[in-house]
Amino acid sequence: MQPESRQNSEHVYRASQDSHWKQQPESFAKFYRRPFLFSPAGLVSRFLDARTAALEAFIDCHKDKRLLDVGCGSGVHMIRFLNRLAHVAGVDYSETMIELARRELMKNSRHNWELKCADAARLPFSDKSFDIVIGMGLLDYVPNVTDVLAEFRRVLKPGGQIIVTIPKSPSVFSPLRSHLGNLVKRRLFNLPPVGNVQTRKSLQALCDNSGFIIQDIRSIWTAMWMVALSHKPHKTEE
DSSP states (O other): OOHHHHHHHHHHHHHHHHHHHHHSTHHHHGGGGOOOTTSHHHHHHHHHHHHHHHHHHHOOOOTTOEEEEETOTTSHHHHHHTTTSSEEEEEESOHHHHHHHHHHHTTSSOOOEEEEEOOTTSOSSOTTOEEEEEESSOTTSOSOHHHHHHHHHHHEEEEEEEEEEEEBSSOTTGGGGSHHHHHHHHHHHOOOOOOOOBOHHHHHHHHHHTTEEEEEEEEETTTEEEEEEEEOOOGGGO
């Protein structure tokens, strides 16, 4: 793809995400509210439960650790770790989602949290601020994955842990990523199209080029990869 075409593509993609996540973010939050099991929304809810269970298995929790949830949405994952970590921060592109998260977090007796509305590629935190950085369902929708991963790397402490999900190929859900599939998904779930689909080989290359080592990887419903990453050691450390 030529640079100009790539820029135009990213502009269109960004416009699509802006339209959805700034104007209709609550349409995704409802999937965490356990809708009727056999409805389309119920299927998405079960998938999100499986993703959350995998995340909890990946995270190395200690009371002195600080976690950053990028694309925190309504704060579902933040709430799960409030009582298990020293500090939990959340960032989301949508002010509406930030307010939803704030309302949910205020119900908790602990106040070891903070929320900020910001772009995942321009995180409002100092270098080496967090022990754990997570991005659940985030990389599906960003225009430039490498920019986001670079920011994750910047705010991660040495020896820290990054856990992200990204769309997987091959997948039984690949038809839903076609033009027709995106129309169906928009009608049933009111969700925008996903991007940045990765094979295992391309994901390995992406992580390697971004300065990370894959510590663990698993497939969730064949729909997405969940990967735990750490800093690639400098040559002097090898």
